[in-house]
Amino acid sequence: MAALAAAVPHGTWVTSVTGDIVYTNAPALQYTGRQGSPWESMVHPDDIETVRCDSAAACLEPAAYLAECRIERTDRSYRRHSVSFTPVCADDGRLEHWIVIATDIEKDAEARRAEVEASHALKLESLGRLSAGLAHEINTPIQFVGDNTRFLAEAYRDMLDLLLVYRACMAPTTGEVNWDERIRRAQEAELKADIEYLAIEIPNAVSQSLEGTERVASLVRSMKSFSYKDSTEPAYADLNEAIRTTVTVARNEVKYVADVALHLGELPDVRCHLGDLNQVFLNLLVNAADALTDKDERGEIRISSETDGPAAVIRFSDNGPGIPEDIQQSIFEPFFTTKEIGKGTGQGLALARAVMEKHGGSIGVRSVIGEGTEFILRLPIDGKQNVSV
Structure with missing residues (x-):
């Protein structure tokens, strides 16, 4: 049980039936500085009643009990947490321990x-x-x-x-x-x-x-259209039209260094947050143009779309210098950039990956030095699900 609690990235405690802490994982210890004391001693006095569980009935229908409360930190301030209390029951139906996991709501917010x-x-x-x-x-x-x-x-x-x-x-x-x-x-x-x-x-x-x-x-x-304000809920949208719109608004960024070739196949409308995807398309298009800036001859950016089973696949490729293999995975990390100071924040591809994950999709890269780079986007047509590159 301790090994399981140690692997949890949130503050996790194992308590006795009476609520005394018998195990504290590293995040919880770092956060509260408490171990071995009653778990309720960390809870704001006004919230104690909300976190008291019925030990007698806990193993009749074992299920996690959820609550919100303020937990005291090492600096003696309180932050609001979402807390789950899961009973650990013996074979004979007796309650042996509670596993308590707290998620910092304010930190997540x-x-x-x-x-x-x-x-x-x-x-x-x-x-x-x-x-x-x-x-x-x-x-x-x-x-x-x-x-x-x-x-x-x-x-x-x-x-x-x-x-x-x-x-x-x-x-x-x-x-x-x-x-x-x-x-x-x-x-x-x-x-x-x-x-x-x-x-x-x-x-x-x-x-x-x-x-x-x-x-x-x-x-x-x-x-x-590019500045379309998303609603909180995803909606079906024409991604081919979104790509054409992005190419139009970014024309001045591209026209001096490259020609853009569109090879857009038939796509059904895709359930998505269109405003976020517009930003992803723009980031990839501008990045491709930036990669071609120092090319001796005029470059080409190719954008294609197609369906692959339940997914829409969109590719942005260029015939620029390519990305070294040893940094290809690093390009999606926040603040990583190969551009000179003042020209890039390193946030474009990181946010592109976050947007794709938010949609249940993925973004991958293929690149060959001296030949060019291709970014591949995969999106579930009918909404969020696991779609891998």
């Missing part, structure tokens, strides 16, 4: 908050980086929309002047203006307006302006 804060910080960093790129991407179509609008304003004035000449030529007059003179004035006005040029360029300007506004609208829609 702090860890979750830290994870959420790290995720939010990475998203804010990504959104800031993308916003600068999107501003550049939006600026180009906005410029030619502006230029075309100014051209159309000038063309309107020229056409209006021509129309006024036509009206004057067609209006009744008391003077002696013959038709030859009227025709001459109209032809002169047409020559001034350069009517043949306007007839060709006005439709072109309108078409280009519509194309530019659609480009801007597409970028805004992609950014809105």
